[in-house]
Amino acid sequence: MSIPATPPVAQFEGGCVFIDGAYAPLSEAKVSLFDWGFTRSDVTYDVATTWKGSFFRLDAHMDRFFSSLQKMHLAIPYSRAELREILHGCVRAGGLQDGYVAMVCTRGVPPRGARDPRMAQNRFYAYALPYVWIASREKQLAGIDLHISERQRISPASVDPTVKNYHWIDLVQSMFDAYDRGHDTSCVVDAEGNVTEGPGFNVFAVKDGQVFTADRGVLEGISRRTVLELCGKLDIPLHVGPLPVDALRNADEVFLTSSGGGVLPIGKIDGKPLPPFPGPVTTRLYEGYWALHDDPAFNDPVDYGSEG
Template identity: 50%
Template sequence: MSNLIDPHAKPLPSLSDRHIDPHSYPDGVAFLDGQYLPMSQAKISVLDWGFLHSDATYDTVHVWDGRFFRLDLHLDRFFGGLEKLRMTIPFDRDGVAEILHNCVALSGHRDAYVEMLCTRGASPTFSRDPRDAVNRFMAFAVPFGSVANAEQLQRGLHVAISDKVRIPPASIDPTIKNYHWLDLVRGLYDAYDRGAETALLLDFNGNVAEGPGFNVFCVDDGKLSTPAVGVLPGITRRTVFDLCAEAGLAVAAADVSVAALRQSDEVFITSTAGGIMPVTMIDGVPVADRKVGAITRRLMAIYWQKHGDPAWCSPVHYP
């Protein structure tokens, strides 16, 4: 009999009283079960439905130069996701805002990526009924990160359009920010295999949808368009609409075909992780003259100017 299945072939391994984690983590602070912890100490159970079934919702907000940007909108979306997924947490909006503030202040980061999340949790009996699970809220703040690095922000991203289809809204409500990323990850590997830096996926009708953690806009004859169907209504996407209203630019949510995107005068993506970021290559073909467009540059500048506007920001009070 093989030693792998013979219980008498060798003694059982010892049972450890605690886990020793050999991995490294970004410098930051997390909130979990009423405690503020270093990122290396923030853990969830392997039995949590959030881990086992991706049964969770979350939202991310960034802090720039010591100020939260549009925090209220992120809280709106997070609490909306909780309601739609029938989850509850022991904190109201002000309580969550205070926790996020504390994570950032304790971390000391002036520029931070801040996340609030709730998992379905686990049940004491490993029940298969999600109603038996105890929902679990947590939050963390780590250094700010961007979809595009400094070089890419200057020259523009190189994007590939994957044939992978984004999860349709009939299956998962895209207004609920979630961790269902396997379609996006497969799209990323499609892009990497083709020498690109990130990916765009299609919607169920074959039009352009969105990418891993970002929305996309195109500019034609001075008018902006962004996909309307099957996409997360991103906060930065909404911010572009607000900025366009102030700047007198026309913008609309509509179907965007692959052909139309490739033929656009300008293309850019939007995300809390990076803001407004230019795209200058699609599937190895330059967008227009392969230079960051004038409207994109204008919106990028206005976007970052708003980070100093008290009407759009709220300060972090550091110790």
């Protein structure tokens, strides 16, 4: 399938979707009621970001997306180079500098009455919106209050967490657990009581200058990977293994990682303050994360053309 010519800059001010092989305004964002992506969460996706007009680690996001597609028996009618062009096109047409850029593939709509997923034609969607933060700036400054929910993340034996998925009922319900108790956001555990992840982020603990994060039951976040690499570069001791709830409760520092904000320091665990906030290790990783946004090796500038 071919893709349309490069769209004009800011053709659709404020964001752009790519549906049915064409760029369109956000008002045309829709999926069929009969798409299994909607009725069965039979979908995979990825979210990259642009910062000051440049994609951050786009290759890593595309690698993860293509790997997820393969694991899900899904396919898109575009090559990697075409996918890149579409994502750039969405940002360009949406007139965005700091963007949230999603690529989505659903199972699609099988012929009426058919129950065999192989009979469905997979559907590809992409869109670019203004950058989305996991928490508002005010919350970040005040110190995000993280609730450790007793709710379990869907088992990795059922749904492969390394495939970025829409199985979010556990995560969304854990957010209500947090709100009901007066906290800002939440993370969930696994069957053994280890901390896994939260709605849109991985979780890290720092104890005695050493960094700990879960090795299982989590999406291998691209921001998580960036932090793991930074620990190596900055000589910060790192442990990737089971992360017991008590390790989080007794940590000196806790932070989240997400494309929606990079390294996000946590101010309180279940209402209990974590002084100092933000802690020294978190601060080094936060600064390292944002410094990489000026490193050409991690960036893919959007072509805004002569109009940009």
